[in-house]
Amino acid sequence: MERRDFLKKAGIGAAAAVAATAVKAPAVLAQKKYKWKMVTTWPSGLPVLQTGCERLAKLVGELSGGRLTIDVYAGGELVPPLGIFDAVSNGTVEMGSGASYYWAGKTPAAQWFAAVPFGMNAQGMSAWFHGGDGLKLWEETYAPFNLIPRPGGSTGVQMGGWFNKKINSIEDFKGLKMRIPGLGGKVLAKAGATVVLTPGGEIFTSLERGVIDATEWVGPLHDNRMGFYQAAKYYYYPGWHEPGTYLEYFFNKKAYESLPKDLQAILDAACMDNEIWCLAQFDAQNGAALVELITKHKVQLLEFPDSVMDALRKLSKEVVAEEAAKDAQSKKVAAAFEAFQNQVGPWFTISEKAYYDKIFGKYSLKG
Numbered sequence: 001m002e003r004r005d006f007l008k009k010a011g012i013g014a015a016a017a018v019a020a021t022a023v024k025a026p027a028v029l030a031q032k033k034y035k036w037k038m039v040t041t042w043p044s045g046l047p048v049l050q051t052g053c054e055r056l057a058k059l060v061g062e063l064s065g066g067r068l069t070i071d072v073y074a075g076g077e078l079v080p081p082l083g084i085f086d087a088v089s090n091g092t093v094e095m096g097s098g099a100s101y102y103w104a105g106k107t108p109a110a111q112w113f114a115a116v117p118f119g120m121n122a123q124g125m126s127a128w129f130h131g132g133d134g135l136k137l138w139e140e141t142y143a144p145f146n147l148i149p150r151p152g153g154s155t156g157v158q159m160g161g162w163f164n165k166k167i168n169s170i171e172d173f174k175g176l177k178m179r180i181p182g183l184g185g186k187v188l189a190k191a192g193a194t195v196v197l198t199p200g201g202e203i204f205t206s207l208e209r210g211v212i213d214a215t216e217w218v219g220p221l222h223d224n225r226m227g228f229y230q231a232a233k234y235y236y237y238p239g240w241h242e243p244g245t246y247l248e249y250f251f252n253k254k255a256y257e258s259l260p261k262d263l264q265a266i267l268d269a270a271c272m273d274n275e276i277w278c279l280a281q282f283d284a285q286n287g288a289a290l291v292e293l294i295t296k297h298k299v300q301l302l303e304f305p306d307s308v309m310d311a312l313r314k315l316s317k318e319v320v321a322e323e324a325a326k327d328a329q330s331k332k333v334a335a336a337f338e339a340f341q342n343q344v345g346p347w348f349t350i351s352e353k354a355y356y357d358k359i360f361g362k363y364s365l366k367g
């Protein structure tokens with residue numbers, strides 16, 4: 001077909017298309033654009049945790065065609081790291097990201113949605129949130145604060161921590177000065193340790209100067225970056241205190257509810273997308289970081305003895321019961337958590353665990 005003929009034939013259609021555009025254009029232009037702020041508890045540039053928030057913001061912008069844009073602020077850039085709960089609750093900003101155990105002082109029940117010593121791992125937590133009553137209970141727990149929570153991904157099982165003396169029995173925790181937050185810290189305090197909450201940026205110096213004897217952080221990827229191998233000899237596993245720590249996103253209720261339904265759905269979908277991405281990063285990168293710690297930095301990898309794990313499990317049960325007794329919501333959430341763990345546990349034992357035992361056996365990554 002000649003170009004001239006084509007244009008002639010296309011003429012009517014093109015004119016109609018222009019007319020349609022002209023009719024539609026005002027409706028498109030009238031679509032309101034939303035500009036949100038997200039504040040986080042994470043240091044600027046922290047891999048996976050902070051970079052994941054930035055990834056989520058980018059995704060929401062793309063999925064919404066720019067109708068919802070989110071500017072992300074790391075901890076301290078707009079509000080202090082532990083000020084984000086209040087900032088989103090009172091509507092100063094629309095969205096936050098942290099880990100729910102930071103808010104134990106606001107509502108003790110929040111702790112069960114992040115990490116419970118000897119509780120569920122990442123797979124169990126995900127099943128609880130998306131297949132059980134976990135997310136519903138979380139929403140209920142945050143509702144009095146005008147907040148709507150969403151699971152933000154898991155770190156997987158964390159590491160047990162960095163020590164300069166061997167932990168051969170539960171008695172070895174007596175008098176030990178260790179940086180360990182949350183319920184795990186309460187457990188070690190019961191074991192006789194002096195528990196401190198050194199901020200992230202000061203842990204290395206404290207450990208190096210002997211202000212603290214031991215610390216936990218996250219896992220090989222993040223611990224390697226912190227350089228703890230220069231200040232401690234022994235790297236213990238497993239992270240009984242944080243078996244599958246879940247991170248969170250939360251929205252100011254009024255801000256979320258003022259969005260059109262499609263933008264609410266985009267936000268929800270982006271959170272779930274990032275939830276999968278987050279655990280994938282930890283799973284993909286922790287192994288290589290651990291090998292580097294052992295081979296390059298000559299770290300000695302040690303497993304907590306069974307007797308220590310048994311004693312810690314017993315103390316953890318006491319701590320969890322004490323926390324659950326703090327108010328009605330904590331009691332309700334703790335009971336639901338335990339019931340769900342008992343429901344999925346036996347199945348995981350004959351599926352995941354049995355399979356792991358067969359394919360990996362007892363690992364030999366000793367330093």
Ligand code: CA
Binds near residue numbers: 218
């Ligand atoms: Ca930790």
